[in-house]
Amino acid sequence: MSDAFAALPKPPYYAVIFSSQRNGEDDTGYAAAAQRMVELAAQQPGYLGVESTRGSDGFGITVSYWDSEAAIAAWRQHAEHAATRAHGRTHWYDHYELRVAKVERAYAKSALDPARQRD
Amino acid sequence: MSDAFAALPKPPYYAVIFSSQRNGEDDTGYAAAAQRMVELAAQQPGYLGVESTRGSDGFGITVSYWDSEAAIAAWRQHAEHAATRAHGRTHWYDHYELRVAKVERAYAKSALDPARQRD
DSSP states (O other), X not given: OOTTSOOOOSSOEEEEEEEEEEOSOOHHHHHHHHHHHHHHHHTSTTEEEEEEEEOTTSXXXXXXXXXXXXXXXXXHXXXXXXXXXXXXXXXXXXXXXXXXXXXXXXEEEETTSOOEEOO | OOTTSOOOOSSOEEEEEEEEEEOSOOHHHHHHHHHHHHHHHHTSTTEEEEEEEEOTTSEXXXXXXXXXXXXXXXXXXXXXXXXXXXXXXXXXXXXXXXXXXXXEEEEEEETTSOOEEOO
């Protein structure tokens, strides 16, 4: 299985779905900050994993997974994360949407395995 | 705002988060089927919108949005959709993960507007 996939426990857990359109500016600064946020998020209590991709048109989706709403709230209040978000709002994105959701069911399939239901 | 973003009502609503690793085969057939599924989904009762992207490494995330669990179940049972999924499992993907979640809160920000909370 690719490293791109998050290895998650059985539901329920929480997802933060962040879709964004990059403005095409400051690719170097953006890439460094994105990598730093992934590393920092992984150190937070309640972090479960992340999946992220961006197409050549600059539209991207990142989904981070957390074990509780409290963990999401704590990460949102993390000082370095908050500062990076504030910078990103004015420097990196034309537009973004952020949605917080409770994952209730999950399924997976690998080339080597038949489809299976996780819950 | 880019067409890549789904224009959604206020929460609550449901999200189907589909992350997948393409196997690099049959790009033409895959692209045609993906476009057809987006068009067909948009015709289904309870469909709210979709956001989708895939990076150059073949890892992609598609999030479709629905007004109810019943709408997701009906789309899952749609004959053409089921046939396309069955084909995709054996022909297009090395691995995929599918998660069904209830969106509880949403936020957005455009370059022209300050951040705002939707709910």
